Amino acid sequence: MEANRWDRFLDWLDDKGLLTSAMPSRTPVEGISASLDDLRRGNAGERIPRSSINAADLFTNDFLPES
Numbered sequence: 510m511e512a513n514r515w516d517r518f519l520d521w522l523d524d525k526g527l528l529t530s531a532m533p534s535r536t537p538v539e540g541i542s543a544s545l546d547d548l549r550r551g552n553a554g555e556r557i558p559r560s561s562i563n564a565a566d567l568f569t570n571d572f573l574p575e576s
Contacts, residue, residue, distance in 0.1 A: 515564035523559040530554035 522528050531554035534542035543553035 510568040510570060512565045512568075515567055519559060519562055519564055526551065526556065527553075528557040528559060528562070530557060 519528070527548060529543070529548070531537075531543035531547070532541065533548065534544065536542075537544045537547060540554075547553045
Protein backbone atom coordinates (compact mmCIF):
# COMPACT_ATOMS: atom_id res chain seq x y z
CA MET A 510 0.00 0.00 0.00
CA GLU A 511 1.02 3.57 -0.50
CA ALA A 512 0.14 6.51 1.74
CA ASN A 513 -0.77 8.72 -1.23
CA ARG A 514 -3.47 6.23 -2.30
CA TRP A 515 -4.93 6.28 1.22
CA ASP A 516 -4.71 10.08 1.26
CA ARG A 517 -6.81 10.25 -1.91
CA PHE A 518 -9.32 7.80 -0.45
CA LEU A 519 -9.61 9.80 2.78
CA ASP A 520 -10.04 12.99 0.76
CA TRP A 521 -12.87 11.33 -1.19
CA LEU A 522 -14.55 10.14 2.03
CA ASP A 523 -14.26 13.67 3.42
CA ASP A 524 -15.69 15.23 0.25
CA LYS A 525 -18.70 12.91 0.50
CA GLY A 526 -19.19 13.59 4.23
CA LEU A 527 -18.42 9.99 5.17
CA LEU A 528 -15.69 10.58 7.76
CA THR A 529 -17.84 10.26 10.85
CA SER A 530 -17.58 8.91 14.38
CA ALA A 531 -20.13 6.13 13.76
CA MET A 532 -19.02 2.77 12.38
CA PRO A 533 -21.01 1.43 9.41
CA SER A 534 -23.25 -1.52 10.30
CA ARG A 535 -26.16 -3.50 8.85
CA THR A 536 -27.61 -3.62 12.36
CA PRO A 537 -26.75 -0.19 13.80
CA VAL A 538 -26.64 0.54 17.51
CA GLU A 539 -27.59 4.14 18.34
CA GLY A 540 -24.58 6.24 19.26
CA ILE A 541 -22.08 3.62 18.09
CA SER A 542 -22.83 2.62 14.52
CA ALA A 543 -24.93 3.71 11.55
CA SER A 544 -26.56 2.13 8.54
CA LEU A 545 -25.83 3.24 4.98
CA ASP A 546 -29.19 4.99 5.01
CA ASP A 547 -28.10 6.90 8.13
CA LEU A 548 -24.92 7.95 6.33
CA ARG A 549 -26.92 9.11 3.32
CA ARG A 550 -29.19 11.18 5.58
CA GLY A 551 -26.23 12.70 7.39
CA ASN A 552 -27.19 10.95 10.63
CA ALA A 553 -23.95 9.12 11.41
CA GLY A 554 -22.37 10.81 14.39
CA GLU A 555 -19.95 13.68 14.48
CA ARG A 556 -17.96 14.55 11.39
CA ILE A 557 -14.23 13.80 11.79
CA PRO A 558 -11.88 16.47 10.42
CA ARG A 559 -9.74 15.12 7.58
CA SER A 560 -6.71 16.89 9.07
CA SER A 561 -6.91 14.67 12.17
CA ILE A 562 -6.26 11.44 10.20
CA ASN A 563 -2.78 10.41 9.11
CA ALA A 564 -3.07 8.00 6.16
CA ALA A 565 0.21 6.26 7.06
CA ASP A 566 -1.38 5.11 10.34
CA LEU A 567 -4.07 3.14 8.49
CA PHE A 568 -1.97 0.45 6.86
CA THR A 569 1.24 -1.51 7.11
CA ASN A 570 3.43 -3.35 4.64
CA ASP A 571 5.32 -5.10 7.45
CA PHE A 572 3.79 -8.49 6.73
CA LEU A 573 4.56 -8.53 3.01
CA PRO A 574 7.46 -10.68 1.83
CA GLU A 575 10.64 -8.77 1.07
CA SER A 576 11.51 -8.64 -2.60
